[in-house]
Amino acid sequence: MEPMTPDQIKKLLQKYYDIPQMIDEELATIRHCQEERGKFSLSSPILSGLPTGKGSTSDQTANAAMRDNTVYFDRQIESCQKRISRLQEQRDWCRVALGTLGRAERRILELAYMGPKDRRQREKWSGRRPAWKEIAADTEYCDAGWVSQKADSLLKELSDLSPQEVFSWIN
Numbered sequence: 001m002e003p004m005t006p007d008q009i010k011k012l013l014q015k016y017y018d019i020p021q022m023i024d025e026e027l028a029t030i031r032h033c034q035e036e037r038g039k040f041s042l043s044s045p046i047l048s049g050l051p052t053g054k055g056s057t058s059d060q061t062a063n064a065a066m067r068d069n070t071v072y073f074d075r076q077i078e079s080c081q082k083r084i085s086r087l088q089e090q091r092d093w094c095r096v097a098l099g100t101l102g103r104a105e106r107r108i109l110e111l112a113y114m115g116p117k118d119r120r121q122r123e124k125w126s127g128r129r130p131a132w133k134e135i136a137a138d139t140e141y142c143d144a145g146w147v148s149q150k151a152d153s154l155l156k157e158l159s160d161l162s163p164q165e166v167f168s169w170i171n
Contacts, residue, residue, distance in 0.1 A: 001031045002140050003159070005159055005171075006152070006156050006158075006159045007059050008159075009024065009158050009159055010113050010155055012090055012094055013094065013109055013113040013114050014095075014114065016094050016113070016114055017114060017116075017117055017119070017122060018072050018119070018122075019087050019090065019091040019094075020091070021119065022087055023084055023087050023091075026080045026081075026084045026087070027080075027081050027084070028082070029076070030080045031071045033076045033077050033080070034073070036073060037069070037070055037074070059092035084140065085138070097158050097161055099100035100158075100161070101154065104139055104141075105150070105154055106142075107138070107139050108135060108139055108147060108150055108151050109151065109154055109155075111129075111134075111135045111138055111139070112129060112130075112132075112135055112151045113129070113151075115129075126160050131144070132144035132145070132147050135151075157171065
């Protein structure tokens, strides 16, 4: 995982609670591709009268089409696996990085960028982040400007954490 900018961290925080669902969707796509790949067996047009093996055909065009479809599904599965790996890496990085913060600091980031943990509440929340004044009140800080600056400094602080540093805390 490459070092991230504060803007990249903000985007990661915005999707953090959705990552498990995103991983589940990729796993569902893999299952679907495996099922579809398994369905691909064309019936052979036994032109020669000789028996052929299961799933093979004496028609070279049909064989090529089957191979192309199998390759297509294999590539789709490989792409999904790479996305899952990346999502897991992002989830783990974020979990550990957020764990380095105090409760009040994490709360500022939750209110400013992450939203509620519950997906339905987050969907309602999406697009309407609380005003800095509301975040300040919720976190028991009195100055909205200070909370805004604190959020910016927290993003910078998290961006300064190297991936190696974070992942060394996991092991």
